Amino acid sequence: MSKRIEVHDLNVYYGKFKAVEGVSLTVEPRTVTAFIGPSGCGKSTFIRTLNRMHEVIPGAYVEGRVLLDGDNLYGPGVDPVRVRRTVGMVFQRPNPFPTMSIKENVLAGVRLNGQRLSATASADLVERSLRGANLWNEVKDRLNSPGSGLSGGQQQRLCIARAIAVQPEVILMDEPCSALDPISTIAIEDLIGELKEQYTVVIVTHNMQQAARVSDQTAFFNLAAQGKPGRLIEIGSTEKIFSNPDEKATEDYITGRFG
Numbered sequence: 001m002s003k004r005i006e007v008h009d010l011n012v013y014y015g016k017f018k019a020v021e022g023v024s025l026t027v028e029p030r031t032v033t034a035f036i037g038p039s040g041c042g043k044s045t046f047i048r049t050l051n052r053m054h055e056v057i058p059g060a061y062v063e064g065r066v067l068l069d070g071d072n073l074y075g076p077g078v079d080p081v082r083v084r085r086t087v088g089m090v091f092q093r094p095n096p097f098p099t100m101s102i103k104e105n106v107l108a109g110v111r112l113n114g115q116r117l118s119a120t121a122s123a124d125l126v127e128r129s130l131r132g133a134n135l136w137n138e139v140k141d142r143l144n145s146p147g148s149g150l151s152g153g154q155q156q157r158l159c160i161a162r163a164i165a166v167q168p169e170v171i172l173m174d175e176p177c178s179a180l181d182p183i184s185t186i187a188i189e190d191l192i193g194e195l196k197e198q199y200t201v202v203i204v205t206h207n208m209q210q211a212a213r214v215s216d217q218t219a220f221f222n223l224a225a226q227g228k229p230g231r232l233i234e235i236g237s238t239e240k241i242f243s244n245p246d247e248k249a250t251e252d253y254i255t256g257r258f259g
Contacts, residue, residue: 033217047204211242
């Protein structure tokens with residue numbers, strides 16, 4: 001199910017402002033890639049270009065190419081809604097639909113895509129998705145209860161279950177643990193390790209220890225000054241980036257000298 005991502009010379013604009021400049025990188029299938037770097041360096045902007053989510057902001061556009069197993073996500077006639085089905089996203093703060101039950105939250109994306117399922121197929125999909133998010137055993141007896149009644153960590157896993165339900169091939173996570181307590185963070189990190197067995201996973205994180213724990217590859221972003229575009233400074237295996245990076249700026253950031 002997972003896909004290879006190739007990005008070639010990507011520039012991201014909000015109107016006339018260039019937010020990200022000249023990014024090229026490759027993410028292999030069934031791996032976890034972490035994006036790290038100081039606030040404002042374009043990590044979250046860039047990850048949103050991988051499923052065209054940045055386009056919900058008026059005036060946003062890109063130059064360059066993003067390929068998914070060789071198919072250009074920005075090619076002529078490519079439907080961004082279809083892209084977002086293939087490349088799912090989990091946001092910084094858990095965002096279950098407050099008026100929906102746990103079950104309805106899991107099925108929300110499928111129904112928004114116009115897919116009609118029988119009661120049996122729906123029940124199977126809910127269980128499979130919640131099991132995939134390591135949440136089934138905690139909620140199986142209260143599937144009709146509001147999703148907003150879960151704890152923060154459970155809500156985030158519910159959002160991951162919702163993303164899994166539409167059967168994506170890539171899962172993007174934009175600081176998925178920043179609003180969570182340490183116990184919930186460990187649960188999400190363990191889940192990320194399991195998800196990469198089926199999906200390509202990309203995560204933005206400000207937590208250096210988290211990047212070191214969960215990722216196979218790490219990309220360091222930075223910017224020359226406020227108001228300048230973010231750039232990819234270095235990408236490599238997580239072990240190398242954290243032990244022997246090529247760029248001094250990477251070493252300075254990881255060791256806490258700035259950022």
